Amino acid sequence: DAKTTQPTSMDCAEGRAANLPCNHSTISGNEYVYWYRQIHSQGPQYIIHGLKNNETNEMASLIITEDRKSSTLILPHATLRDTAVYYCIVRVAEGSSNTGKLIFGQGTTLQVKP
Amino acid sequence: DSGVTQTPKHLITATGQRVTLRCSPRSGDLSVYWYQQSLDQGLQFLIQYYNGEERAKGNILERFSAQQFPDLHSELNLSSLELGDSALYFCASSLRSWDNEQFFGPGTRLTVL
Numbered sequence: 001d002a003k004t005t006q007p008t009s010m011d012c013a014e015g016r017a018a019n020l021p022c023n024h025s026t027i028s029g030n031e032y033v034y035w036y037r038q039i040h041s042q043g044p045q046y047i048i049h050g051l052k053n054n055e056t057n058e059m060a061s062l063i064i065t066e067d068r069k070s071s072t073l074i075l076p077h078a079t080l081r082d083t084a085v086y087y088c089i090v091r092v093a094e095g096s097s098n099t100g101k102l103i104f105g106q107g108t109t110l111q112v113k114p
Numbered sequence: 115d116s117g118v119t120q121t122p123k124h125l126i127t128a129t130g131q132r133v134t135l136r137c138s139p140r141s142g143d144l145s146v147y148w149y150q151q152s153l154d155q156g157l158q159f160l161i162q163y164y165n166g167e168e169r170a171k172g173n174i175l176e177r178f179s180a181q182q183f184p185d186l187h188s189e190l191n192l193s194s195l196e197l198g199d200s201a202l203y204f205c206a207s208s209l210r211s212w213d214n215e216q217f218f219g220p221g222t223r224l225t226v227l
Binding site (some may be wrong): 032038042043044045046049066087089098099100105106 | 116118145147149156157158159162163168169172202204206208210211212213215216217218219220221222
């Protein structure tokens with residue numbers, strides 16, 4: 001799986017958009033970008049994933065650059081409850097020969113401030 | 115609520131002891147994963163089971179073992195415990211063996227004194 005690089009920490013004002021970057025310059029063509037978050041020692045929570053097109057769900061949007069070497073997770077209207085560690089993970093495409101072993105890096109600690 | 119349950123929530127024990135952590139996956143999920151989160155190592159994958167069979171192994175110590183039972187619940191056994199084994203242990207589950215969207219339980223906090 002390709003290595004990812006994320007800033008250690010970021011702040012965001014409540015109600016504003018939080019933009020969390022992730023660099024994955026060695027990503028392969030069959031690798032997806034996944035985002036998880038972990039709120040204060042709770043179990044990690046899946047947020048969103050994508051291959052090359054931008055994706056949006058009820059939690060967030062994922063913007064992947066055209067060369068796929070970086071991506072940005074966007075929380076459109078951050079709330080205090082979004083304060084968490086956000087992990088960007090690059091994983092090979094799903095298939096019966098692969099396992100679901102997730103490799104977590106250090107992630108980005110997002111602090112949403114009132 | 116992810117649908118994954120873990121017991122116990124907290125466990126305090128002494129060095130040299132053995133403990134068993136239990137995980138019940140989401141209804142219908144066949145794959146169970148165990149992860150360890152310590153302050154210095156972050157979140158680390160330990161082992162995966164799929165439909166009763168071991169599927170993948172991470173940096174799991176020889177003192178640790180796991181199994182998945184016919185009813186799909188899983189147990190992680192930690193023996194000869196050391197101070198450094200103090201950590202949060204998470205179980206996750208997914209439907210298939212290769213799913214990258216996994217559902218995590220609330221964790222078991224193990225403290226070894």
